[in-house]
Amino acid sequence: xxxxxQITVIARDGATSVLQQSAGQESLMQLLFDSDQGVEAxxxxxxxxxxxxxxxxxxxxxxxxxxxxxxxLLLTYSEHFDKSRSRLSCQIxxxxxxxxxxxxIAPEE
Ligand code: FES
Numbered sequence: 001x002x003x004x005x006q007i008t009v010i011a012r013d014g015a016t017s018v019l020q021q022s023a024g025q026e027s028l029m030q031l032l033f034d035s036d037q038g039v040e041a042x043x044x045x046x047x048x049x050x051x052x053x054x055x056x057x058x059x060x061x062x063x064x065x066x067x068x069x070x071x072x073l074l075l076t077y078s079e080h081f082d083k084s085r086s087r088l089s090c091q092i093x094x095x096x097x098x099x100x101x102x103x104x105i106a107p108e109e
Contacts, residue, residue: 005099009037012105021094028054028098029090037105045090050074050109055085057102064092080106 004021009032011017017035025031029052032039043049047070056064061084067075071091075081086106092098 003096005094005096005101007031007098007101007103009035010102010104012038012107025094027090028092028094028101028103029088031094032089032105038108039089039105040108041090043090047071047074047088047091050078050088052089053078053080053106053109054087054089055082055104055106056087057104058085060101060103061085063097067091078106078109080109082106 002020006018006020009017009019019031019035021031025034027045029039029041029045033041040051042051067087068091071088075086075088
């Protein structure tokens with residue numbers, strides 16, 4: 001059995017899917033992008049577009065590294081910013097500890 005993490009994603013239409021990381025998907029954004037979850041990732045992951053915005057399930061928020069300043073700044077410009085749950089998925093590195101993560105895709109900007 002693969003030890004690559006599986007995460008649960010709630011799409012914008014409310015549909016829930018379980019996705020498994022594949023080799024080469026180093027960030028959460030890459031996993032979502034490759035799985036056609038409507039994550040545009042216009043800047044390619046350099047924290048300058050906010051089109052990879054997701055909401056992390058409340059109980060998972062403290063288990064992730066906190067937002068860096070650049071991520072925080074960009075997200076506060078989003079009209080869909082949720083102070084407690086918003087993250088740029090490109091700024092979250094995929095690792096085994098993320099197994100079981102639950103997130104929701106934020107509305108389009
Ligand atoms: S992909 Fe552009 S900010 Fe994440």
